[in-house]
């Protein structure tokens with residue numbers, strides 16, 4: 001676990017021209033970093049009912065088995081989203097500093113099973129892209145069909161944006177979360193600003 | 209650019225995939241007993257057809273699963289996609 005005193009988001013120097021929330025109304029798209037969010041990766045056999053039951057028992061989370069779909073549960077610290085990454089791989093995302101508790105609960109429940117739990121919170125940051133033109137912006141760098149009919153609320157996907165590997169998650173009709181490796185975060189942020197210029201993209205203060 | 213249908217994720221851009229060469233090549237059960245020619249045949253010799261080809265692809269930048277594709281090497285038309293362990297579909301060259 002990273003010491004909170006020492007940690008620095010990869011985009012902490014990237015949003016000097018921060019707009020106000022009210023500006024979203026005028027802008028076609030808005031960017032906001034959601035730094036330090038919890039990200040825990042789980043590997044295990046989806047065909048093993050005992051594995052699914054152990055995860056549900058320890059966390060209350062029913063793992064999504066449909067490809068590229070998420071399951072969301074509410075916790076006192078906010079929602080925890082579980083993203084399907086593959087037929088034997090999932091990613092839990094949620095408010096900052098929840099990884100240790102989640103890893104401990106899963107580790108305890110999965111002792112002796114063919115499974116792996118890893119805290120990846122420091123490996124990626126999250127960029128939230130919103131606004132009425134956000135799909136036009138993404139279409140410039142992402143080949144995936146992100147229309148609401150094909151990529152509805154609750155859908156997720158691993159893919160490319162402008163050649164950077166990302167995990168996309170549609171959290172609402174007008175927004176997506178983009179989980180990107182910290183070494184690619186600045187590049188992707190600047191690319192989104194450049195691609196969004198014609199839509200009047202604004203940046204908002206980061207908020208976990 | 210090919211649009212390849214991952215058996216799990218659906219149609220995705222070719223850039224998300226890695227190519228794994230010819231499919232359905234089984235490793236010889238008693239490889240230590242093979243002579244050099246037979247071993248080289250297993251390692252290196254491929255059918256390299258002009259037309260229907262059964263091959264492996266890897267959804268490297270997506271769900272990271274390996275799977276099989278039946279593709280026409282001339283037109284690039286993808287005729288079938290199926291998971292590892294599933295039987296080779298009953299397609300013949302010129303079926304189209």
Ligand SMILES: [Zn+2]
Pocket residue numbers: 214215216217218267270271272273
């Ligand atoms: Zn896939």
